Amino acid sequence: MSCTFRSTTRRGQSHLPEKVRWNEAGAQYSLFEKEKLPRFPFSIDQEGDIYVTQPLDREENDSYVFYAAAKDEYGKPLARPLEIHVKVKDINDNPPICPSTVTVFEVQENEKLGSNIGTLTAHDMDEENTVNSILGYRIVEQTPKLPTDGLFLVQTYQGVFQLAKRSLKKQDTPQYNLTVEVSDKDFKTLCFVQVNIIDINDQIPIFEKSDYGNLTLAEDTDIGSTILIIQATDADEPLTGSSKIVYRIIQGDSEGRLGIDTDPQTNAGYVTIRKPLDFETAAISNIVVQAENPEPLVSGVTYNASSLATFKLIVTDVNEAPIFSQDVFQAKVSEDAAVGTKVGSVTAKDPEGLNVSYSLRGDTRGWLKIHPVTGEISSVAPLDREAQSLYRVRVVATEVGGSSLSATTDFLLTLTDVNDNPPRLVKNYTGLFLCYPLNAPGSVIFEATDDDQQSLRGLHFTFSLGSESLQNHWEVSKINGTHARLSTKHTDFEERLYEIPIRINDGGRPPLEGTVSLPVTFCTCVEGRCFRPAGHQAGIPTMGMAVGILLTTFLVIGIILAVVFIRIQKNKGKNNVGSAQASENQPLRS
Template sequence: MLTSGPGRQEAWRLLLSLLLLAAWETGSGQVHYSISEEAKHGTFVGRIAQDLGLELAELVPRLFRVASKDRGDFLEINLQNGILFVNSRIDREELCRRSAECSIHLEVIVDRPLQLFHVEVEIKDINDNPPVFPATHKNLFISETRPLDSHFSLEGASDADIGANALLTYRLSPNEYFSLEVPTNDEQVTPLELVLKKPLDREVTSELLLVLKATDGGKPELTGTVELNITVLDVNDNAPVFDKAVYRIKLLENARNGTLVIRLNASDLDEGSNGHILYSFATDVSSNTEASFRIDSNSGEIKVNGKIDFEEIKLWKVQIEAVDKGNPPMFGHCTILIEVLDINDNAPELLVTSLLLSIPEDAPPGTVIALISVTDHDAGGNAQVTCSLTPQVPFKLVSTFKNYYSLVLDSALDRESLENYEVVVTARDGGSPSLSTTASVSVEVADVNDNAPAFAQPEYTVFVKENNPPGCHIFTVSARDADAQENALVSYSLVERRVGERALSSYVSVHAESGKVYALQPLDHEELELLQFQVSARDAGVPPLGSNVTLQVFVLDENDNAPALLLPGPGGGAGALSQLVARSVSAGHVVAKVRAVDADSGYNAWLSYELQPAAGGARSPFRVGLYTGEISTTRALDEADAPRQRLLVLVKDHGEPALTATATVLLSLEDSGQAPKASSRASTGAVGAEAALVDVNVYLIIAICAVSSLLVLTLLLYTALRCSAPPSEGACGPGKPTLVCSSAVGSWSYLQQKRQRCALGRGRPRPTSWPSALVSLQVRVLEILETNRSFARM
């Protein structure tokens, strides 16, 4: 139940406000309740959820729970109604002994988001302990000669309760000889005393049996009794008397055995044996006193005999008796109060409660990682503890309540830099010399997906020969992810797009796990010289991260196309080349020209022409240009030459192996008086044409040299870049392609058919690569030059 009374309730509210203000930054609060000890199981303590401002429906989802330090499971919370109730028996005396204040401190933890509240439950005392005397019987020996108003010390009762429940009143059974004198000071240092009110007469009364009753102030009140058996002695009528009734001594804890505590001095007015005094502990002294101190019966010296520990007993109350050797003996009493002084002999104690086994690397600053409580059994400055952390860690300690701290995140984490922290908490007290204790907290940084897969370079160049087998492995892409576990599990895929009229996935594929790139079908250099596409790498994190890499696949030419003849006919189709030739032509006259093209490129498209030997071994009056395909006379024709000449021209490329085609040329020789004139006119025209084309050929030669120089420079730069880049791999990858110098070419044919040179964007053709473009330009210039030369000769 909550504390009652307007004044006390206002005080608690003020204390609660101050504590809430002090713990505002960590999201902590404090609620105070109070219950009586020995409350039954299930006893209502308070509506903790309502008092903390929490909704009942969010208790379970937010992992509402309670932790208490060194308090077992005295209190529990019903998560259905948010009520704090008593879970097991609470004994205030066992929990707090005789401390004036007794409370159970609870730490209420709520996750999602994490909040920490402090709840203090005050345990109220009930009168459940009766007064207890040191013994149930006490024997007193009193001389009959003792004067009136003589005092006889008695050991009072003790009550384990506190406050009014421990406030004792004494009552002596009715008698005519003795009255009871009770001390009036709060400390009750002066013992209870029997006061003689009527002279004793052993001959009348030799023994008295009295009952001393102690009653506490609880409701209902409890009592304890001790029987006093008084024996009346004769003769020795002077008892020993101490200098003081009470001696106050200060003693350092952990004093060595044999350390002198006090030397007592008592006097007896009698003489002889009646005045010889012996010292001893009172008969009802506790066993702890006899184990910790010893007394010399003759000298009265009290010395340390065992362990003196401030944390166990702070104040010793020792009853001393002085007895003479009279017959009967007489007794004197005094009390020694030994105050134990604390020394710094206890190091602080640390208790670490980890709330998070691991913390995400993207956790915000202020996240609570662990709860730390500090205790020191010393007192005063020796018990003032300060806590600190190992330097240069992204954490800090935040004081939440008294000796309670929270270990919270102070700055951002990065698992890729450091994935585990060993945080050392040091607690140091204020003693001299100070003592310290350390505790290690292991904080594991959990990975979040904050790193995308990364390729070694943004672009790769791959060379593949055309006509590769389907499913051929041409390259392997590999991306690395700095994260861990599924966040670093990389899968690969194509970035789909159109290549002309077809999808990219019809040309290539990539293995999702290994990153191997395969050509799904044979590639054709004449159809596709460059295939450029992107491969995407994505991790398995949530959300996933990814990156792309560009692959440039150059399809290298193979000699897979034979030369194709361009013969007259419908649409340039196949057939024999027929030509009329006048017999009057001179030697070296061009009479016909065989034209052929090759769909390949480079050496594979460089054509040469050969004239096959005539049947029967006859020597033909014609020859063919090795690279031009021009058929010219080797001598002047005469009447002996057959009127119909059938020539077989073999057209061959420079591939390995070379491919060929055969052209049939039919020449008809005719006698005509006008033919020589026409031939003459043709020769005259040819001479004029050659003169007109001299300048053009000069410019073409200059162009050839410039293009050749640019080609050589480009190839050198391209080779340097390729050597500096990592070598590309591929099961179908060829060696270096063969290049042809333009100076070695007399004439070649090169057909620029309709083909798709490369794939860029969404099916949009891209110009061929620089080396291929320069070679094509060089070949085109050579063709123009040869055409001009042929035109000049005709």
């Protein structure tokens, strides 16, 4: 099979001068795609000529790859399919596209001539880096034409805008609208550019007065209180970064006790208290405030004395409560610390220099005491982490003399664990049973724990029988660190309850061992459930006792009935004898 490529395909052509030929006559030709496309715009006739059946669009698909096949009259392939590549050449059929409806640039009013103020980048969908996609830019209109037309120029092929004639002044006009023609070889498009003029910061804030006098406050004045309003003005454009005023204390308040908030509408400054005032450390302060703009001043303009104001802050003394050196005091001690051990200390000072006395509140367990003078805290009773691992008490510091003002803080005592609890069963095992009679050795599983911290005991218990006499009947095997299995060694057990002593060792430091009783009941089972007689309770007779009582009752009743029967018989005999005697003594009647 041969292939001859004659020319490239262009939009609107009806055929592709591409021809394939089989060496012998009678071949039947067909085309099929290499990859499935939304549409396949080619066909082939039985002469081997390939045609374009639909318009081609390079922006949709710039190339096609497909195969031409030749078969004989029976449909048998005559040769391997021939791969054909078609490249779609671009034509200039797309106009330039503006990047947005309006492109916005901003420029300061003191911008120098020739400065770049922005770039307009239009787009053309035709093939890149060809004559069809090269764009040119030209300003066709400036609105308004104040103070003159032609204030801006644009680089023809880069789209870069520059200031052409003079520096801009916002008072002339705050905004310019430019109409820009963007063109390629055949098409033209109008794009729109908006240039906003930004006011420059060439005016400094000026205080309405330079000295606000003396300001007297008590040292316990509330935080957040507004204590003074100051005012400066700025001649730059209102409500811009050039005219907004920020007030900053530059002298007299190294502790940052004061702050100044600015009203965004009026530029008034509200002096507030940010931290507590302190007569003892700063009774009198000479405060210096500077008014500034958040936006930098232009070159050649600097702040001067007109942007400064002062006032004197006088703080009066107030009797204050003691102050603790920390917000919260914390300590850690082992739970086995001896009674009388020092566990921590607190410190507080009175601002007026008075002595301080310490006391405790909330010592609900009675574990601690505090030295009233030194603030040392010690134990007065045994500590127990298992009862309470984090113990919180309130410490009260009261000034001695004066107004007896006081302050409180928390003392947190963390108790660290020691291995002082023997192991125990994790629950009360009342439902352990084995079916009676045993057909094979059986077993039950149980779990151990103790009340010490897991990190100390490590969940590594060891288990053993608590009595050597049971070793022929029972055995204990460990399953894991907390679980074990109690198993029978034979099947010859009675139908009753067995209390098996189990010895458990926690392996701690020092190791503790406990012996527990594990109840196991042998009982008759029905469908896997245990049915066993109720256990004897105090005051309730057993079955044997009940039977004995019942028999005794029947015996007593029988004796009573026998006695009654005998007496009745005797009485009948007496009555019969009396009747006979009476008859003998009576005379005969005819």
